[in-house]
Amino acid sequence: MTTNIVLRVGIVALCLGLFGCERPVSYAADVQPILTESCGNCHDRTGEGSVASGFSVNDYDNVMRGTDLGVVVIAGSSDSSNLYRVIAAKTEPEIRMPPHHEQSWAEGRGKPLSEEQVAIIKRWIDEGAQDN
Secondary structure: OHHHHHHHHHHHHHHHHHHOOOOOOOHHHHHHHHHHHHHHHHHOOOOHHHHHHOOOOOOHHHHHHOEOOEOOOOOOOHHHOHHHHHHOOOOOHHHOOOOOOHHHHHOOOOOOOOHHHHHHHHHHHHOOOOOO
């Protein structure tokens, strides 16, 4: 009996450790709520950010369409995806999102995404940026 339990625990540990048995990140359940909460005020279809850049976070299709200058999500490569780069502070301060400058803070904007939120979006992109 004890051997059976130890074997089961070992299999679960192996699965989690070696194969990353976590469920895939869901766009609908994990990513969209972050984008809506953190980016929606400016990047809904009529917001300041959407008007300036053409980028809307209203739905998956708009996110994948990107900006007036091109796509911002390269499925499978967060490092090549401008969406990840601007929220993870891997760009020049002037283009980081949300805006991280004194004027935006004075206006009540500019709160950066948490490390956990950034990690979720990174993982979603690296997993292929699925509409799931």
